[in-house]
Amino acid sequence: MRQRLMGEKESHVFKQNLKITRFGKSGRIEEAIKVFSQMPLKNVVSYNSMISAYCKNGRTRDARRLFDEMSHRNLISWNSMIAGYLHSGYVEEASKLFDKMPERDLFSWSLMITCHTRNKELEKARKLFDLLPDKRDKVCWNALIAGYAKNRQFDDAKKLLGEMPVRDLVSWNSMLAGYTQNAEMHLALRFFEEMDEKNVVSWNLILDGFVRVGDLNSAWQLFEKIPDPNMVSWVTMLCGFARNGKLVKARRLFDQMPCRNVVSWNAMIAAYVQNCQIDEATKLFKEMPERDSVSWTTMVNGFVHVGKIGEAREYLDRMPYKNIAAQTAMISGYVQNRMIAEASQIFSQIDTCDTVCWNTMIKGYVQCGRMDDALCIFRKMDNKDMVSWNIMIVGYAQVGQMDEAFKIFKEMGERNIVSWNSLITGFTQNGLYLDALKSYMLMEKEGIKPDQSTFACGLSACANLAALQVGKQLHEIFFRDMDFVDIVSWNSLIAGFALNGYGQKAVKLFEEMLVNGPAPDQATFVGVLSACNHAGLIDCGLELFKSMTEVYGVEPLAEHYACVVDLLGRAGRLEEAFxxxxxxxxxxxxxxxxxxxxxxxxxxxxxxxxxxxxxxxxxxxxxxxxxxxxxxxxxxxxxxxxxxxxxxxxxxxxxxxHTGCSWIELRNQILAFVTDNQVQPRTTEICNTLKSLTAVMRNPVFMSLNNVFA
The missing domain is CATH 1.25.40 (Serine Threonine Protein Phosphatase 5, Tetratricopeptide repeat)
Incomplete structure (x- = not known):
């Protein structure tokens, strides 16, 4: 009897553990928590399942709290927690926990090696690999090969592959994935042909590589050659057609599929959504035999994408279980339509927000100019990423509060090029050109390489300050170090020379742009024609104006005609101008x-x-x-x-x-004051008071006091 009761209890715990795992995988974290909290008897598996559920749903802090509460931990507990940290990008925390482990298995080692390779810390990964107590297992070898290959260190990856005691298909496919994920299809095909054996994964990697680079013809030819295509093969080809707008081919392929799972249905729905065919997506959604959270989230995103906010909210409310991706999509939709109150309502209903959700809400307040609310949410964030900080800098810059923007910038522990560009752009847009140049120089000192946006702002600041020498230096660095200089940067430099009266140099730069840069646009011709106008380069200006439409296909605007009319007028060629x-x-x-x-x-x-x-x-x-x-x-x-x-x-x-008018609100009344209006009550009294104040201000005594306090 006792044994039977024990068996029933164990069976019940086993079933509850399965529920926790299932709810965790499907994003139904609140249901998983409810099951776990109501369990009268919990074992190590229960805790491990709940830790895994927390981690899969981005609630790493809750997972760590539960991990610390455990009286007994097994190896799976440690590995689950480390995997959770890695899933959330907390490499340092994972590494600390790895160092504390009482024992490790090959999964622990491979986790940390993979972690370091994903974080581009290949030297740390190699050190861990060299410390392996047993190098006979292939898992860690394959993890390091994959890391080298994905980070474009192909020679190191091939060398390690050659040193492996025993290679398997995973080893070959790890190397192949490095080529395809880096769009090195020529190398990938050569390696694919050299492989001793191939499986459907190998074929799918090459197929995915062609899809990534947009070579659909090669992708389709390869797809037809796959000996036994699986669901991944079909969905990869389907997504290739969908991403490139080939919806008819995508639907034909979908209809030809021998069997369909929820992933293939979701892929086809996503294809319609991406191409704004929400009615077709809705029709297909209703035909689905089963739906998961991705299906619902795709539909919410789709309605948001086409501006049908009401329908998006309806689908969100109909979801059998909410997930953070769908709620974030809804918040984004409200933000795009400046429905900030509705966005805030959804945000407040989410128990645990991920970083994307936080950033979406902050961005909403920023777009509405509500920087106090944005700052309030920003300060509450536990896990701010670079995007969070940059949004705040941009927000303060947009409302002209550059002191606050700079304060946020200084608080950042780490800055990227976007952070610097946001600050420099903010200074430039608010007329603080000297501060923009100072920030540029500080950026150089910190070893951050400027990009096109940086140079465009720097050149714009130089042009407005007439800082010709600094502009020349920027110009030289700009054209020496940049792989590709964008049109905005060229235009800023040409306009800078034109504004400062260096017409010949502006024209010379324009000619250099035609050889080494992108095709000129309307803004380019405004700059160079203005330069010709101020420098009196009549024939050159007329030739350039003629070439606009005849050579470069740029339709002239009123600004272009004004430059040429002024150019001809200054030369006395009035009839031509008219x-x-x-x-x-x-x-x-x-x-x-x-x-x-x-x-x-x-x-x-x-x-x-x-x-x-x-x-x-x-x-x-x-x-x-x-x-x-x-x-x-x-x-x-x-x-x-x-x-x-x-x-x-x-x-x-x-x-x-139209008469000038000003007004003031006083005691719930709007009082208007109009120029030359003697009908306004107490007009005479107001004018007399103004005259008295003016007389006092002109008094020598008052003026001397003013100078003292100045």
């Missing part, structure tokens, strides 16, 4: 007519000046300077009646001009 304006495909703006009016006055072409002035006054009827310029032209020609007419028109336009 013909250019008349032949424009776009409507002339005030800049174009203003350039023509200015040139007409300089070269005393009253007829053309009057026409340009009339067009200009249609566009800017209240701009006094236009009337003044036309009046001066008539005065210089001795046409005093016309001068008087223009002046009367100017007075009339002033009278018709």
């Amino acid at each position: 013909n250019l304006v008349r032949g424009m495909k776009i409507n002339a703006n005030s800049g174009i007519w203003g350039s023509l009016l200015g040139a007409s006055r300089v070269h005393q072409n009253l007829e053309l000046g009057r026409l340009a002035a009339e067009k200009l006054l249609e566009l800017e009827p209240y701009k006094t300077s236009n009337y003044v310029l036309l009046s001066h032209m008539h005065a210089e020609a001795g046409r005093w009646e016309e001068v008087e007419r223009v002046r009367l028109s100017m007075k009339k336009s002033r009278a018709e001009k």
